[in-house]
Amino acid sequence: MDDIVVDIGGTQLRAALYPSEGLQPRVFKAIPTSGEKPALERLFDLIESIWPTDTKIRCIALAAPGALNPTTGITYTIPNIPNWNGLHLLELVQNRFKVEVRLGNDANLAALGEWKYGAGVGHHNLVYLTVSTGLGGGIIVNDQLLVGANGLAAEVGHTTVLPGGPMCGCGFPGHLEAMSSGTGIANFVKRELAAGRQSVFCSNGEPVEARTIAVAAKEGDELSIEAFNQAGEFLGRAIADLLHLFNPTIVILGGSVIKAGELILAPTRRSLNASVISPSYLEGFTLTTTNLGDKVVLVGALALARG
Amino acid sequence: MDDIVVDIGGTQLRAALYPSEGLQPRVFKAIPTSGEKPALERLFDLIESIWPTDTKIRCIALAAPGALNPTTGITYTIPNIPNWNGLHLLELVQNRFKVEVRLGNDANLAALGEWKYGAGVGHHNLVYLTVSTGLGGGIIVNDQLLVGANGLAAEVGHTTVLPGGPMCGCGFPGHLEAMSSGTGIANFVKRELAAGRQSVFCSNGEPVEARTIAVAAKEGDELSIEAFNQAGEFLGRAIADLLHLFNPTIVILGGSVIKAGELILAPTRRSLNASVISPSYLEGFTLTTTNLGDKVVLVGALALARG
Numbered sequence: 001m002d003d004i005v006v007d008i009g010g011t012q013l014r015a016a017l018y019p020s021e022g023l024q025p026r027v028f029k030a031i032p033t034s035g036e037k038p039a040l041e042r043l044f045d046l047i048e049s050i051w052p053t054d055t056k057i058r059c060i061a062l063a064a065p066g067a068l069n070p071t072t073g074i075t076y077t078i079p080n081i082p083n084w085n086g087l088h089l090l091e092l093v094q095n096r097f098k099v100e101v102r103l104g105n106d107a108n109l110a111a112l113g114e115w116k117y118g119a120g121v122g123h124h125n126l127v128y129l130t131v132s133t134g135l136g137g138g139i140i141v142n143d144q145l146l147v148g149a150n151g152l153a154a155e156v157g158h159t160t161v162l163p164g165g166p167m168c169g170c171g172f173p174g175h176l177e178a179m180s181s182g183t184g185i186a187n188f189v190k191r192e193l194a195a196g197r198q199s200v201f202c203s204n205g206e207p208v209e210a211r212t213i214a215v216a217a218k219e220g221d222e223l224s225i226e227a228f229n230q231a232g233e234f235l236g237r238a239i240a241d242l243l244h245l246f247n248p249t250i251v252i253l254g255g256s257v258i259k260a261g262e263l264i265l266a267p268t269r270r271s272l273n274a275s276v277i278s279p280s281y282l283e284g285f286t287l288t289t290t291n292l293g294d295k296v297v298l299v300g301a302l303a304l305a306r307g
Numbered sequence: 308m309d310d311i312v313v314d315i316g317g318t319q320l321r322a323a324l325y326p327s328e329g330l331q332p333r334v335f336k337a338i339p340t341s342g343e344k345p346a347l348e349r350l351f352d353l354i355e356s357i358w359p360t361d362t363k364i365r366c367i368a369l370a371a372p373g374a375l376n377p378t379t380g381i382t383y384t385i386p387n388i389p390n391w392n393g394l395h396l397l398e399l400v401q402n403r404f405k406v407e408v409r410l411g412n413d414a415n416l417a418a419l420g421e422w423k424y425g426a427g428v429g430h431h432n433l434v435y436l437t438v439s440t441g442l443g444g445g446i447i448v449n450d451q452l453l454v455g456a457n458g459l460a461a462e463v464g465h466t467t468v469l470p471g472g473p474m475c476g477c478g479f480p481g482h483l484e485a486m487s488s489g490t491g492i493a494n495f496v497k498r499e500l501a502a503g504r505q506s507v508f509c510s511n512g513e514p515v516e517a518r519t520i521a522v523a524a525k526e527g528d529e530l531s532i533e534a535f536n537q538a539g540e541f542l543g544r545a546i547a548d549l550l551h552l553f554n555p556t557i558v559i560l561g562g563s564v565i566k567a568g569e570l571i572l573a574p575t576r577r578s579l580n581a582s583v584i585s586p587s588y589l590e591g592f593t594l595t596t597t598n599l600g601d602k603v604v605l606v607g608a609l610a611l612a613r614g
Contacts, residue, residue, distance in 0.1 A: 067585060076587055139552075141448050148554020149432045150587060158584050159548040163469060163541075170584050212516020241466040245446075247517075263359045277465045277477050278374060280383055280457060282395065 001058035004047055005301035006065040010080035013043055016298050017050045023117055023299060039081045046097055053140050061305035063106040069151040070104050096130045102304050106297045108154055111138025112145050113300030114252050116168045116291040125248040129156060132255035135177040139246060179234035182210030182257045185227045189213055192223055199223035214260040236271025243281045254290035293307050308365035311354055312608035315371040317387035320350055323605050324357045330424060346388045351403055364406050368612035370413040370604045376458040377411050411613050413604045415461055418445025419452050420607030421559050425599045432555040436463060439562035442484040446553060468541050486541035489517030489564045492534045496520055499530055506530035521567040536574045543578025550588040561597035
């Protein structure tokens with residue numbers, strides 16, 4: 001019996017067919033989320049297109065960004081798919097394919113994937129943070145995925161780290177996502193440039209985004225270095241707070257911003273070490289990066305399917 | 308079979324003997340924590356003094372403030388009892404009385420008490436905050452007490468809510484405890500008075516502490532009202548962050564500062580409602596105050612003994 005997992009992203013729907021054991025998908029397929037047909041039909045078509053002819057499907061596990069309730073299977077707000085607000089996604093997929101369907105938030109499932117198959121194997125208390133366009137989190141408490149009463153827990157990106165600070169994409173000021181995500185890093189550089197700061201971006205014509213800022217920082221652009229330092233400072237302090245709240249033995253970082261390596265990791269570690277209230281929190285503690293790469297959400301959905 | 312519970316406070320050791328059912332103690336006794344004999348011997352004497360002659364003891368449950376590991380039974384740092392750092396408290400009490408001994412952080416056990424016997428009965432995801440001289444927390448996740456890898460979790464008071472803000476008792480700046488505890492409220496008024504602000508405290512000769520500031524605020528002193536408003540603003544935003552992280556159905560407030568009633572509760576509610584990123588977090592959610600009063604830690608230790 002195989003499992004089908006789908007990572008429902010704002011730009012891509014990515015699906016994989018997994019055998020009952022191992023992490024090697026039999027089939028992997030990705031299509032754009034938007035197109036002529038509505039997203040739900042595109043999802044149905046994608047699942048159908050990788051449905052095996054030689055075996056049965058045990059479970060379909062869906063990972064989606066944004067707010068959703070894994071128990072009721074209802075999606076509240078899914079970025080870039082506005083007409084899924086209030087959608088009974090789990091029920092609709094179940095009715096269509098007549099197999100068990102499970103649903104989870106993508107960052108939550110990434111944490112589950114790291115715990116079951118990745119850098120977090122053997123840990124009982126784990127935090128996963130994805131630092132990308134946004135900033136999401138997933139938390140394992142005592143070998144259980146933390147979802148809270150309505151599945152809305154672990155929204156680490158939307159905790160206030162600087163009262164009155166820059167506006168977050170969600171419309172509230174000073175959230176961690178506004179300080180340490182790729183968007184936050186780019187917005188900081190844009191604000192400084194608008195205020196007259198000098199930088200290679202004044203002349204190089206590159207778009208101001210986390211990826212190009214990382215390149216500029218590595219070439220010595222001071223504003224770009226400062227942008228990553230500030231992002232790391234807030235990220236490290238937020239990780240310290242997560243240690244004070246959850247006392248995990250591992251925090252795993254993933255997402256495109258973390259691919260900038262020491263540029264973001266060095267200030268993050270520095271800030272974490274300077275902010276932890278007692279060395280006891282760092283005994284037997286590891287701060288590391290994902291080893292599941294771009295497949296972390298798919299592997300997390302697989303962990304949900306098999307769990 | 309009865310249980311003995313002890314609330315090990317910085318100023319008092321409070322012990323109670325409970326029958327196997329109900330919340331009415333058969334005996335209650337409190338003695339000062341410090342005296343001629345060392346604290347551990349005072350604890351032994353206290354337990355012995357309430358030991359029943361008519362029945363056996365099933366369990367001794369100890370609640371202590373500060374950092375400790377409930378699994379190993381070792382106390383790291385206990386406020387006002389400096390020579391308990393690194394003490395094998397659980398083992399020592401077990402060896403002395405030859406019955407099962409359990410140990411927990413006092414704010415954590417208060418959460419357990421509220422969940423099992425108090426305002427939190429029937430809730431699966433619960434946060435308890437004690438706002439007093441310090442600010443402590445206890446969290447129930449999916450019907451389990453959150454303790455983390457080494458028992459150091461739920462230190463809500465030591466999360467950073469204002470980078471570079473006033474110094475916390477722990478030596479780090481801008482913690483919630485420094486903004487919203489009784490000490491934080493008093494320190495705010497002291498700083499403002501030192502900066503030349505006018506207030507009844509300039510002439511009334513009262514000591515500047517949370518209790519007297521509450522009285523002054525109720526009599527219309529603007530600085531005192533502002534002190535409670537600011538404390539509530541930070542407390543409400545911190546509760547919003549706890550909703551984003553834990554998605555509980557109830558947050559219960561206890562401790563001496565909360566006895567100031569609407570003076571602290573009104574700004575807290577206002578700030579919470581203004582800071583929650585989605586109304587979904589407030590659906591079926593209750594913010595309330597403890598109904599176990601000063602016995603909340605004893606009742607929590609009882610829940611640990613019976614659990």
